[in-house]
Amino acid sequence: MISSFRYPPRYQGWRELFMERVFDTFHEGASVLDVGSGRKPTVPPDKRPFRCRYVGLDLSAAELARAPDGWYDELIVWDVVKRAPELIERFDLVVSWQVLEHVKPLEAALENIRSYLRPGGRFVATLSGRFSVISLLNRLTPGTWGIEIMERLLRRNPESVFPAYYDMCWHDALKRVLEPWSRAEIVPSYIGATYFSFSRVLSRAYLEYENWVCERRLSNLATNYLIDAVR
Numbered sequence: 001m002i003s004s005f006r007y008p009p010r011y012q013g014w015r016e017l018f019m020e021r022v023f024d025t026f027h028e029g030a031s032v033l034d035v036g037s038g039r040k041p042t043v044p045p046d047k048r049p050f051r052c053r054y055v056g057l058d059l060s061a062a063e064l065a066r067a068p069d070g071w072y073d074e075l076i077v078w079d080v081v082k083r084a085p086e087l088i089e090r091f092d093l094v095v096s097w098q099v100l101e102h103v104k105p106l107e108a109a110l111e112n113i114r115s116y117l118r119p120g121g122r123f124v125a126t127l128s129g130r131f132s133v134i135s136l137l138n139r140l141t142p143g144t145w146g147i148e149i150m151e152r153l154l155r156r157n158p159e160s161v162f163p164a165y166y167d168m169c170w171h172d173a174l175k176r177v178l179e180p181w182s183r184a185e186i187v188p189s190y191i192g193a194t195y196f197s198f199s200r201v202l203s204r205a206y207l208e209y210e211n212w213v214c215e216r217r218l219s220n221l222a223t224n225y226l227i228d229a230v231r
Ligand SMILES: C[S@@+](CC[C@H](N)C(=O)[O-])C[C@H]1O[C@@H](n2cnc3c(N)ncnc32)[C@H](O)[C@@H]1O
Pocket: 035, 036, 037, 038, 039, 040, 042, 057, 058, 059, 060, 063, 078, 079, 080, 081, 096, 097, 098, 099, 102, 103, 104, 162
Protein backbone atom coordinates (compact mmCIF):
# COMPACT_ATOMS: atom_id res chain seq x y z
CA MET A 1 0.00 0.00 0.00
CA ILE A 2 1.13 3.62 -0.54
CA SER A 3 2.52 4.89 2.74
CA SER A 4 0.43 7.67 4.37
CA PHE A 5 -2.49 7.02 1.95
CA ARG A 6 -5.73 7.13 3.97
CA TYR A 7 -8.14 4.26 3.31
CA PRO A 8 -11.70 4.59 4.69
CA PRO A 9 -12.44 2.81 8.02
CA ARG A 10 -14.31 0.02 6.18
CA TYR A 11 -10.89 -1.26 5.03
CA GLN A 12 -10.24 -2.54 8.58
CA GLY A 13 -11.66 -5.66 10.14
CA TRP A 14 -12.67 -7.87 7.19
CA ARG A 15 -10.50 -10.83 8.22
CA GLU A 16 -11.55 -10.31 11.87
CA LEU A 17 -15.25 -10.43 10.95
CA PHE A 18 -14.65 -13.71 9.10
CA MET A 19 -12.69 -15.21 12.04
CA GLU A 20 -15.38 -14.10 14.51
CA ARG A 21 -17.96 -16.10 12.54
CA VAL A 22 -15.60 -19.09 12.24
CA PHE A 23 -14.88 -19.20 15.99
CA ASP A 24 -18.60 -19.02 16.81
CA THR A 25 -18.71 -22.65 15.66
CA PHE A 26 -15.08 -23.83 15.87
CA HIS A 27 -15.20 -25.48 19.32
CA GLU A 28 -13.15 -28.15 21.02
CA GLY A 29 -13.52 -31.48 19.21
CA ALA A 30 -14.97 -29.91 16.03
CA SER A 31 -14.41 -31.43 12.64
CA VAL A 32 -13.50 -28.76 10.05
CA LEU A 33 -13.14 -28.84 6.26
CA ASP A 34 -11.10 -26.05 4.64
CA VAL A 35 -12.14 -25.84 0.97
CA GLY A 36 -9.39 -24.60 -1.37
CA SER A 37 -6.98 -24.37 1.54
CA GLY A 38 -3.89 -24.88 -0.58
CA ARG A 39 -0.55 -24.03 0.97
CA LYS A 40 -2.09 -21.85 3.69
CA PRO A 41 -4.87 -23.24 5.89
CA THR A 42 -7.47 -20.60 6.74
CA VAL A 43 -7.05 -21.25 10.47
CA PRO A 44 -3.40 -21.80 11.47
CA PRO A 45 -2.64 -24.71 13.83
CA ASP A 46 -1.85 -22.50 16.86
CA LYS A 47 -5.34 -20.90 16.70
CA ARG A 48 -7.28 -24.18 16.62
CA PRO A 49 -9.17 -25.52 19.65
CA PHE A 50 -8.11 -28.79 21.31
CA ARG A 51 -8.92 -32.14 19.78
CA CYS A 52 -10.28 -30.71 16.57
CA ARG A 53 -9.78 -32.38 13.21
CA TYR A 54 -8.68 -30.04 10.43
CA VAL A 55 -9.03 -31.34 6.87
CA GLY A 56 -7.67 -29.51 3.81
CA LEU A 57 -9.35 -30.01 0.43
CA ASP A 58 -7.84 -28.60 -2.74
CA LEU A 59 -7.86 -29.28 -6.46
CA SER A 60 -4.09 -28.98 -6.50
CA ALA A 61 -1.88 -31.58 -4.83
CA ALA A 62 1.10 -29.26 -5.42
CA GLU A 63 -0.55 -26.43 -3.45
CA LEU A 64 -1.39 -28.72 -0.51
CA ALA A 65 2.15 -30.10 -0.55
CA ARG A 66 3.51 -26.56 -0.04
CA ALA A 67 1.87 -26.31 3.41
CA PRO A 68 4.26 -26.97 6.30
CA ASP A 69 4.27 -30.55 7.64
CA GLY A 70 1.58 -31.25 10.21
CA TRP A 71 -0.60 -28.24 9.42
CA TYR A 72 -3.42 -30.54 8.29
CA ASP A 73 -4.78 -33.68 9.96
CA GLU A 74 -5.87 -34.95 6.56
CA LEU A 75 -5.37 -33.86 2.95
CA ILE A 76 -7.91 -34.40 0.19
CA VAL A 77 -6.99 -33.67 -3.42
CA TRP A 78 -10.41 -33.13 -4.95
CA ASP A 79 -12.51 -30.74 -7.02
CA VAL A 80 -15.20 -29.22 -4.77
CA VAL A 81 -17.54 -29.21 -7.76
CA LYS A 82 -17.59 -33.05 -7.70
CA ARG A 83 -19.49 -34.89 -4.96
CA ALA A 84 -17.30 -36.97 -2.62
CA PRO A 85 -19.70 -39.50 -0.98
CA GLU A 86 -17.22 -40.30 1.82
CA LEU A 87 -17.39 -36.66 3.04
CA ILE A 88 -21.16 -36.54 3.48
CA GLU A 89 -22.23 -35.25 6.93
CA ARG A 90 -18.65 -35.45 8.26
CA PHE A 91 -18.12 -31.81 9.30
CA ASP A 92 -19.38 -29.31 11.90
CA LEU A 93 -17.84 -26.43 10.01
CA VAL A 94 -16.67 -25.72 6.46
CA VAL A 95 -14.47 -22.68 5.90
CA SER A 96 -13.14 -21.18 2.69
CA TRP A 97 -11.05 -18.04 2.18
CA GLN A 98 -11.01 -16.50 -1.31
CA VAL A 99 -11.67 -19.68 -3.31
CA LEU A 100 -15.24 -19.66 -4.64
CA GLU A 101 -14.50 -17.11 -7.40
CA HIS A 102 -12.20 -19.81 -8.85
CA VAL A 103 -14.95 -22.46 -8.88
CA LYS A 104 -17.43 -23.28 -11.63
CA PRO A 105 -20.29 -24.16 -11.42
CA LEU A 106 -20.63 -22.52 -8.02
CA GLU A 107 -24.10 -23.96 -7.43
CA ALA A 108 -22.74 -27.55 -7.54
CA ALA A 109 -19.89 -26.63 -5.19
CA LEU A 110 -22.30 -25.11 -2.65
CA GLU A 111 -24.58 -28.12 -2.79
CA ASN A 112 -21.60 -30.41 -2.13
CA ILE A 113 -20.43 -28.25 0.76
CA ARG A 114 -23.95 -28.33 2.25
CA SER A 115 -24.01 -32.12 2.01
CA TYR A 116 -20.60 -32.41 3.76
CA LEU A 117 -21.98 -30.59 6.82
CA ARG A 118 -23.82 -32.34 9.63
CA PRO A 119 -27.40 -31.04 10.12
CA GLY A 120 -27.03 -27.61 11.77
CA GLY A 121 -23.40 -27.32 10.56
CA ARG A 122 -22.07 -23.97 9.42
CA PHE A 123 -20.31 -22.65 6.32
CA VAL A 124 -18.23 -19.46 6.50
CA ALA A 125 -16.49 -18.18 3.36
CA THR A 126 -15.20 -15.09 1.62
CA LEU A 127 -15.02 -14.58 -2.13
CA SER A 128 -14.43 -11.83 -4.69
CA GLY A 129 -17.34 -10.17 -6.49
CA ARG A 130 -17.86 -10.53 -10.23
CA PHE A 131 -18.75 -6.91 -10.94
CA SER A 132 -16.00 -5.12 -9.06
CA VAL A 133 -13.56 -3.07 -11.14
CA ILE A 134 -10.75 -5.50 -10.25
CA SER A 135 -12.71 -8.56 -11.40
CA LEU A 136 -13.71 -6.80 -14.63
CA LEU A 137 -10.05 -5.92 -15.29
CA ASN A 138 -9.03 -9.46 -14.45
CA ARG A 139 -11.50 -10.82 -17.00
CA LEU A 140 -10.53 -8.26 -19.65
CA THR A 141 -6.89 -9.30 -19.38
CA PRO A 142 -7.10 -13.08 -19.42
CA GLY A 143 -4.31 -15.62 -19.56
CA THR A 144 -0.69 -14.54 -19.65
CA TRP A 145 -1.51 -10.81 -20.01
CA GLY A 146 -3.51 -10.82 -16.81
CA ILE A 147 -0.78 -12.68 -15.00
CA GLU A 148 1.92 -10.34 -16.30
CA ILE A 149 -0.04 -7.24 -15.24
CA MET A 150 -0.64 -8.70 -11.77
CA GLU A 151 3.02 -9.53 -11.48
CA ARG A 152 4.28 -6.11 -12.56
CA LEU A 153 1.78 -3.77 -10.94
CA LEU A 154 0.87 -5.66 -7.82
CA ARG A 155 4.12 -7.56 -7.37
CA ARG A 156 2.23 -10.81 -7.01
CA ASN A 157 3.87 -14.13 -7.61
CA PRO A 158 2.36 -15.51 -10.88
CA GLU A 159 2.32 -18.99 -9.33
CA SER A 160 -0.20 -17.75 -6.79
CA VAL A 161 -2.59 -16.36 -9.44
CA PHE A 162 -5.33 -18.92 -10.09
CA PRO A 163 -7.89 -18.61 -12.92
CA ALA A 164 -11.05 -16.90 -11.70
CA TYR A 165 -14.53 -17.45 -13.22
CA TYR A 166 -16.66 -15.43 -10.75
CA ASP A 167 -19.56 -17.79 -11.49
CA MET A 168 -22.66 -16.47 -9.60
CA CYS A 169 -20.34 -14.22 -7.57
CA TRP A 170 -22.67 -11.30 -7.02
CA HIS A 171 -25.16 -10.59 -4.25
CA ASP A 172 -28.46 -11.49 -5.93
CA ALA A 173 -27.08 -14.66 -7.52
CA LEU A 174 -25.55 -15.79 -4.23
CA LYS A 175 -28.85 -15.16 -2.48
CA ARG A 176 -30.58 -17.41 -4.99
CA VAL A 177 -28.06 -20.28 -4.85
CA LEU A 178 -28.10 -20.20 -1.04
CA GLU A 179 -31.90 -20.67 -0.88
CA PRO A 180 -31.68 -24.39 0.07
CA TRP A 181 -29.78 -23.52 3.28
CA SER A 182 -31.80 -23.11 6.50
CA ARG A 183 -30.16 -19.72 7.12
CA ALA A 184 -27.81 -17.69 4.94
CA GLU A 185 -26.34 -14.23 5.38
CA ILE A 186 -24.32 -12.48 2.67
CA VAL A 187 -22.20 -9.54 3.83
CA PRO A 188 -20.86 -7.33 1.00
CA SER A 189 -17.68 -5.29 1.35
CA TYR A 190 -16.07 -2.54 -0.71
CA ILE A 191 -12.32 -2.85 -0.25
CA GLY A 192 -10.66 -2.86 -3.67
CA ALA A 193 -8.44 0.25 -3.61
CA THR A 194 -5.35 -1.59 -2.41
CA TYR A 195 -5.10 -3.11 -5.92
CA PHE A 196 -4.28 0.38 -7.17
CA SER A 197 -1.63 1.00 -4.54
CA PHE A 198 1.04 1.45 -7.23
CA SER A 199 -0.52 4.84 -8.16
CA ARG A 200 -1.81 7.56 -5.83
CA VAL A 201 -3.86 9.13 -8.65
CA LEU A 202 -5.55 5.86 -9.58
CA SER A 203 -6.16 5.00 -5.92
CA ARG A 204 -7.95 8.31 -5.36
CA ALA A 205 -10.04 8.03 -8.53
CA TYR A 206 -10.99 4.46 -7.72
CA LEU A 207 -11.93 5.36 -4.13
CA GLU A 208 -14.25 8.12 -5.39
CA TYR A 209 -16.11 5.49 -7.40
CA GLU A 210 -16.06 2.87 -4.63
CA ASN A 211 -17.34 5.32 -1.98
CA TRP A 212 -20.21 6.18 -4.32
CA VAL A 213 -21.09 2.48 -4.76
CA CYS A 214 -20.77 1.79 -1.04
CA GLU A 215 -22.92 4.77 0.03
CA ARG A 216 -25.69 3.60 -2.29
CA ARG A 217 -25.36 0.00 -1.04
CA LEU A 218 -25.07 -1.32 -4.59
CA SER A 219 -24.35 -4.78 -3.27
CA ASN A 220 -24.06 -6.46 -6.67
CA LEU A 221 -20.98 -4.27 -7.29
CA ALA A 222 -19.20 -5.19 -4.05
CA THR A 223 -15.56 -6.24 -4.24
CA ASN A 224 -15.96 -9.10 -1.74
CA TYR A 225 -18.64 -11.10 0.02
CA LEU A 226 -18.74 -13.03 3.25
CA ILE A 227 -21.11 -15.99 3.28
CA ASP A 228 -22.31 -17.24 6.66
CA ALA A 229 -24.76 -20.09 6.16
CA VAL A 230 -26.25 -22.94 8.20
CA ARG A 231 -27.20 -26.28 6.69
C1 LIG B 1 -6.48 -17.97 -4.20
S1 LIG B 1 -6.07 -19.57 -3.59
C2 LIG B 1 -6.56 -19.43 -1.90
C3 LIG B 1 -5.83 -20.40 -1.04
C4 LIG B 1 -6.08 -20.26 0.47
N1 LIG B 1 -7.51 -20.40 0.79
C5 LIG B 1 -5.53 -18.95 1.00
O1 LIG B 1 -6.30 -18.16 1.52
O2 LIG B 1 -4.34 -18.69 0.86
C6 LIG B 1 -7.33 -20.57 -4.31
C7 LIG B 1 -7.17 -22.05 -4.00
O3 LIG B 1 -8.36 -22.73 -4.44
C8 LIG B 1 -8.00 -23.94 -5.07
N2 LIG B 1 -9.09 -24.31 -5.97
C9 LIG B 1 -9.46 -23.70 -7.12
N3 LIG B 1 -10.50 -24.33 -7.69
C10 LIG B 1 -10.82 -25.37 -6.86
C11 LIG B 1 -11.80 -26.40 -6.91
N4 LIG B 1 -12.68 -26.48 -7.92
N5 LIG B 1 -11.84 -27.31 -5.91
C12 LIG B 1 -10.95 -27.24 -4.88
N6 LIG B 1 -9.98 -26.29 -4.78
C13 LIG B 1 -9.92 -25.37 -5.76
C14 LIG B 1 -6.68 -23.60 -5.77
O4 LIG B 1 -5.93 -24.76 -6.08
C15 LIG B 1 -6.00 -22.72 -4.71
O5 LIG B 1 -5.25 -23.47 -3.80
